Amino acid sequence: MDGIGASVLVVSPNRPSRASVTTFRALVWSGFRRYATYRQATVAGMFTNIVFGFLRCYVLLAVAGGAAGGMAAGYDPTQLATYVWVGQGLLNVVGIWGWTDLSDRIRTGDIAADLLRPVPPVTAYLAADLGRATHGMLARFIPPVIVGLIFFPLAVPARWQTVPLFALSVILAVIGSFACRFLVNATAYWLQDARGPIMLWTLGSGVLTGLYFPLRLFPDWAVAVLWLGTPLPGLLQTPLDVAAERDSPALQAGLVALQAVWAVIMLALARLVQHRAERKLVLQGG
Amino acid sequence: MGDLRAYAALLGGQFRSVTSYRASFVVELFSSAGATALDVVTVVVLFGAAVEVGGFTLAEALMMTGIAASGFVLGDLAVGSVERIKLYVRTGMLDAVLVRPLGVLPQLVLMDFPLRKALRLVFGTSVIGVAIALNDVDWTPARVLLMVVAPIAAGVYFGAIFVISATLSFWWVESGEIGNGFTYGGRDFTSYPITVYSGWFRGLFAYGLGFGFVAYQPGLALLGRPDPLGLPGWAGYSSPLVALLAAGIAAVVWRVGVRHYRSTGS
Amino acid sequence: MIQMKELRKDFSVRVKAGRLRRVKRTVSAVDGVSLDIGTGEMVGYIGPNGAGKSTTLKMLTGVLSPSGGEVSVCGLAPVPQRTRLALSIGVVFGQRSQLWWDLPLAESFRLLRHIYRVPAADHAARLRRCRELLDLDAFLDTPVRQLSLGQRMRGELTAALLHGPRVLFLDEPTIGLDVVSKQAVRSFLGELGRSGDVTLVLTTHDLADIERLCRRLVVIDHGRVVHDGTIEQLHSRYGSRRRLIADLDAPLPDGFEVPGATVAAVEADRHRVTFVLDDVPAGAVVASLVNAAPIRDLSLVEPDIEDVVARLYTASVSGAP
Structure with a gap:
């Protein structure tokens, strides 16, 4: 599997900005194309996704049903159902799991070829990942949401700003998720193989991003620590809370702003780590 | 006897293979136990937000979670690696397995025996222990027997589900994650009292596929609670029968799958 | 077996x-x-x-x-x-x-x-x-x-x-x-x-x-x-035959023939000739060639199995045996 596009990238020295936009677009397209070829796997993944949607939705609704006032952690049943089904849809857009491209290329030494390209690796991989996310948005997001709509009462957005805010939040979630995965994979530069860190990531991210259940079910102090101290709620919980309209408009906007801060921090960290790794490669020859 | 020694040798080979990467193995051992722990934490957190879920308290639900977790681990440990058959079919490695003088399924299972999942078993059984401590179980000889048999029957049942799901790839190599919907999905389903589900979904998973008899019914029998959904009390003791039925079906499906592979090749 | x-x-x-x-x-x-x-x-x-x-x-x-x-x-x-x-x-x-x-x-x-x-x-x-x-x-x-x-x-x-x-x-x-x-x-x-x-x-x-x-x-x-x-x-x-290649010191005379052998190629200003030996030993061809032109070098090429098999594959595709 070639990680990023097979097309030869030419950066024109005369018009660098224009050229880099073209390059970026080509890389996004290559990421999209690559995922569009796995059509059967997409269908198979969707089926499983929907089964888990039913399971999570029923359980959360039962929790709300057994709680005082029929609300669980401040969500009413329609909000919970929205949270679950939009979450099942977003899971493959944000793509917190299953990405080992970078660590595979580091292990096999193919990473050297990435360093020869005129595009910084973080940028190139981010572009390809945005392409992957675009494919996920078109192919994997809609079906679970439709299934959810058929079998459960979902909350339809009541505020005009929910839709644009959700779109922005999803983009930030993809970037944040990419940066986290990049960092986890990049441990392979120093460890022999990144299987351990990837396993820990898979383990922790399911719970701490809010996939298994809304993080608000944790005690308040834990919620504050997670939100302020880690990028993880920004990967799923924040866009899902926006979609379910869990909070007031002002608080929603604030949470998305916090998500943006974390996305920028993680991306900068990814660049820094990559830079260090390249220096190590150049000095020690890998 | 000779066969047993051959299988033991295969298992030994797998053991030496995985332990040749000692650091990775230790990380995988603990993170895989962590995965089971998180499943249970999820149950605890969710019950923390409500007084009762589906009409059951946390203590009662843990009885079912414990049986489900132990059973799933047993099944996964014993035959879970059969999932890799997709890879074997796609790469043609299955041919190399077929030219050896041993059964196909035992070879596949032992060649990839997931030793890293062993710690999970400790965790799964300790949840049952906690559930017994928290609930006031009225012990009778039948209940004691059920306590021992139910997790094993659940293991057989999950093993059967693993085999049936994996067999799908003989017909559909790119079936990808579909099997997970039944294996891991089944584990999630059985971790809660089935009263939390409803409609055709509950009907399909609990009675159609039989997941309702894996942890929920034996859990009720141990707790001495009548089934709010109306099945009689003896249903809790039927879990070994359901497991054997599932195993029988799995054996047939597996044979048909191998025959299909034999007639079509990769 | x-x-x-x-x-x-x-x-x-x-x-x-x-x-x-x-x-x-x-x-x-x-x-x-x-x-x-x-x-x-x-x-x-x-x-x-x-x-x-x-x-x-x-x-x-x-x-x-x-x-x-x-x-x-x-x-x-x-x-x-x-x-x-x-x-x-x-x-x-x-x-x-x-x-x-x-x-x-x-x-x-x-x-x-x-x-x-x-x-x-x-x-x-x-x-x-x-x-x-x-x-x-x-x-x-x-x-x-x-x-x-x-x-x-x-x-x-x-x-x-x-x-x-x-x-x-x-x-x-x-x-x-x-x-x-x-x-x-x-x-x-x-x-x-x-x-x-x-x-x-x-x-x-x-x-x-x-x-x-x-x-x-x-x-x-x-x-x-x-x-x-x-x-x-x-x-x-499949009619694979040995070939005899001769380098000559003088050009091969026009119309040179040996019964049982076919002239497959004449190259290098008629200084090199290739015979396909249909039904005649190599010695007979050499003997008549010596009379026609002085020989500098000779080589005998055994039939190549790859050629035969390649021909066999194409033949079976076209339906002939």
Whole structure:
């Protein structure tokens, strides 16, 4: 599997900005194309996704049903159902799991070829990942949401700003998720193989991003620590809370702003780590 | 006897293979136990937000979670690696397995025996222990027997589900994650009292596929609670029968799958 | 040792017909193959890609069940008696490993002893012989994943022989190997064949394997046997002839002819001539050539099996034998 596009990238020295936009677009397209070829796997993944949607939705609704006032952690049943089904849809857009491209290329030494390209690796991989996310948005997001709509009462957005805010939040979630995965994979530069860190990531991210259940079910102090101290709620919980309209408009906007801060921090960290790794490669020859 | 020694040798080979990467193995051992722990934490957190879920308290639900977790681990440990058959079919490695003088399924299972999942078993059984401590179980000889048999029957049942799901790839190599919907999905389903589900979904998973008899019914029998959904009390003791039925079906499906592979090749 | 009677294997494939419709069609990968291979024979089984070589081999080893016809190996029916048959045959798939990827080679051999239930003394004796003939000692303690392809193939051959099989099936055993490893594998197989206890069936793309090893050559194409015999029979049947190339000190006179030989080419200002020897010894041609022009140099070219087989493939495609 070639990680990023097979097309030869030419950066024109005369018009660098224009050229880099073209390059970026080509890389996004290559990421999209690559995922569009796995059509059967997409269908198979969707089926499983929907089964888990039913399971999570029923359980959360039962929790709300057994709680005082029929609300669980401040969500009413329609909000919970929205949270679950939009979450099942977003899971493959944000793509917190299953990405080992970078660590595979580091292990096999193919990473050297990435360093020869005129595009910084973080940028190139981010572009390809945005392409992957675009494919996920078109192919994997809609079906679970439709299934959810058929079998459960979902909350339809009541505020005009929910839709644009959700779109922005999803983009930030993809970037944040990419940066986290990049960092986890990049441990392979120093460890022999990144299987351990990837396993820990898979383990922790399911719970701490809010996939298994809304993080608000944790005690308040834990919620504050997670939100302020880690990028993880920004990967799923924040866009899902926006979609379910869990909070007031002002608080929603604030949470998305916090998500943006974390996305920028993680991306900068990814660049820094990559830079260090390249220096190590150049000095020690890998 | 000779066969047993051959299988033991295969298992030994797998053991030496995985332990040749000692650091990775230790990380995988603990993170895989962590995965089971998180499943249970999820149950605890969710019950923390409500007084009762589906009409059951946390203590009662843990009885079912414990049986489900132990059973799933047993099944996964014993035959879970059969999932890799997709890879074997796609790469043609299955041919190399077929030219050896041993059964196909035992070879596949032992060649990839997931030793890293062993710690999970400790965790799964300790949840049952906690559930017994928290609930006031009225012990009778039948209940004691059920306590021992139910997790094993659940293991057989999950093993059967693993085999049936994996067999799908003989017909559909790119079936990808579909099997997970039944294996891991089944584990999630059985971790809660089935009263939390409803409609055709509950009907399909609990009675159609039989997941309702894996942890929920034996859990009720141990707790001495009548089934709010109306099945009689003896249903809790039927879990070994359901497991054997599932195993029988799995054996047939597996044979048909191998025959299909034999007639079509990769 | 191996009997096939009208052996067939049909696959049904879905062919695109229109945008969404797919039509089921039956394709015969092996279309009535009858062969009888005796004990100790070394048979080369060749054919172009998709001719049905691997399918036949899979039916002989119990991996695939036939759609029709009869097959028996060592007196056993391969699919129903798979595990019994496995004890009497060895199989080397050039691209699929029988070895344990993460373990040292020696460890794989030890495991195979248990799997095939080989008495320790027999196992040790066979292993000793392979170690000598295949030079395994240098990498016996290396994990398989670190072996070169040539080293691994030598390991695979050993693995296939440790239980003392009566038939050895080799599917592309030299594919991707370097020249030295190819030589090692060939001379080992040659040695094995000379002992006469092991029947050997070999598929390959490298015809040099066949020339070195096999007396008998079976060519299969489109699921049918198009040739079964020795290499010499193949040459005579498909008209392969030797060629004589002569470099002359003076130009060849116009109209020069030798009965029984054809002038195939005249080059280098008529200073070089190529004869195809249809039905005449080379000496006769040289004798008449000496009278026509002084000879500086002579070379005699043996027929090339690759050419013959290539012609055979194209001939069978066009329908002629």
